[in-house]
Amino acid sequence: MVDLVMLDDDRPSLSTVLVTAMLALSVCTTTAAAQPVQPGSVIDPVQCANDPAQSYALYLPSSYSPDRKWTVLFAFHPAARGRLMVEKYQAAAEQYGVIVAASNNSRNGPHAASATAAQAMSEDLSRRVSIDPQRVYLTGMSGGSRVALTLALAGNNIAGVLASSAGYPDSQPRATVPFALFGTAGTEDFNYLEMRLLDRKLTSPHFLAVFQGGHTLPPNDIAFEAVEWMELQAMQSGRRSRDLKIASTILEKRRFRIAASTSPSETVYLLQRLVSDFNGLLDVSAEAHRLEEMSRQSDIKKALKRERESDAAEAQRLGEIFDLERQLGDDRRDMALLTLRERLSKLSRTAASEADTPERSQARRVLRAITAGASERVQDPGYLKLIEQYRVQGR
Numbered sequence: 378m379v380d381l382v383m384l385d386d387d388r389p390s391l392s393t394v395l396v397t398a399m400l401a402l403s404v405c406t407t408t409a410a411a412q413p414v415q416p417g418s419v420i421d422p423v424q425c426a427n428d429p430a431q432s433y434a435l436y437l438p439s440s441y442s443p444d445r446k447w448t449v450l451f452a453f454h455p456a457a458r459g460r461l462m463v464e465k466y467q468a469a470a471e472q473y474g475v476i477v478a479a480s481n482n483s484r485n486g487p488h489a490a491s492a493t494a495a496q497a498m499s500e501d502l503s504r505r506v507s508i509d510p511q512r513v514y515l516t517g518m519s520g521g522s523r524v525a526l527t528l529a530l531a532g533n534n535i536a537g538v539l540a541s542s543a544g545y546p547d548s549q550p551r552a553t554v555p556f557a558l559f560g561t562a563g564t565e566d567f568n569y570l571e572m573r574l575l576d577r578k579l580t581s582p583h584f585l586a587v588f589q590g591g592h593t594l595p596p597n598d599i600a601f602e603a604v605e606w607m608e609l610q611a612m613q614s615g616r617r618s619r620d621l622k623i624a625s626t627i628l629e630k631r632r633f634r635i636a637a638s639t640s641p642s643e644t645v646y647l648l649q650r651l652v653s654d655f656n657g658l659l660d661v662s663a664e665a666h667r668l669e670e671m672s673r674q675s676d677i678k679k680a681l682k683r684e685r686e687s688d689a690a691e692a693q694r695l696g697e698i699f700d701l702e703r704q705l706g707d708d709r710r711d712m713a714l715l716t717l718r719e720r721l722s723k724l725s726r727t728a729a730s731e732a733d734t735p736e737r738s739q740a741r742r743v744l745r746a747i748t749a750g751a752s753e754r755v756q757d758p759g760y761l762k763l764i765e766q767y768r769v770q771g772r
Contacts, residue, residue, distance in 0.1 A: 416441040421460045431497035434459035436477045446509035452479035453521030469604035478502050480616035485520040518541045526527045539603045550578035557582040557610035559603045567745035642680045705757040721767045744769045
């Protein structure tokens, strides 16, 4: 993954440039655009008036009017696919009145490109539409998620971040962040473990939605849930007025999901998040009581312990493989290469299993983590050729 915290040369850091970009939202949110955009449909591309080389995909809810200020969600894709990001959140944006804008220029690569894209998009949109500076959200996929989190961590009064398949720019877990954080990860995502550790460490408002799949955007229902969750957090923080009708509808969805859960550890997690999200907003005393009872059960304690141990074992396995990779550069190469071949072969057999098991998912995650960016970690031609044999297909 590209480190998006600092630029490699003497230009300002990405976070500094993005701070400047977002400040525009507080000073020109009501300026009329020369070429108004049509609400109710995805517009792509929207060219930035001050920099025609920059563009973004845009969705304005069909009810949009400049008479009031609107919530906005800025999005970043690792391959500059702005329309894909907008369409992912379009349904929820329409229902909850959210403007979605996604850069067609920000991508994995040079830091300056993402900084320029973010600044151009935010400044241009702030001149076209009426934005509520208290309800600015960011989202991104993979490297785009790191861009979003870099900006949010820079202290820009960002209300929340929807982080898909990647966490902080330095990959280091934090106990608290000054914004609500909704994360997503696939069961076979090579950044799955990172997102799990991010979620486990956080004590400020957060939620992690895990789905069956790899390193990709979440399914549409989870994307919709992410926007709904941000609405709840806005009610709890006072960034928007409380709407008990909306809150009740979301609560019933969450209760249905808990009822459908077949995993005790997942049920405990969902109960924890439900009690945290709705406490003081709606009556969740029944869920709080159930959570307390389940948390005391020995079999559930054991299940939660096994999950933590599994995560620790996965981290250790990856660490050992990366350590062996480092040995390829010295006189231990031959033994290290032999050991790597044996471990990769074993992982590949497990990953190819027909049965959909946690072990298979873990093996696929580990293999994807090893093959992702291997050429940046290792220059050994023999090893690079070897790992191509064990590359897991798909994302």
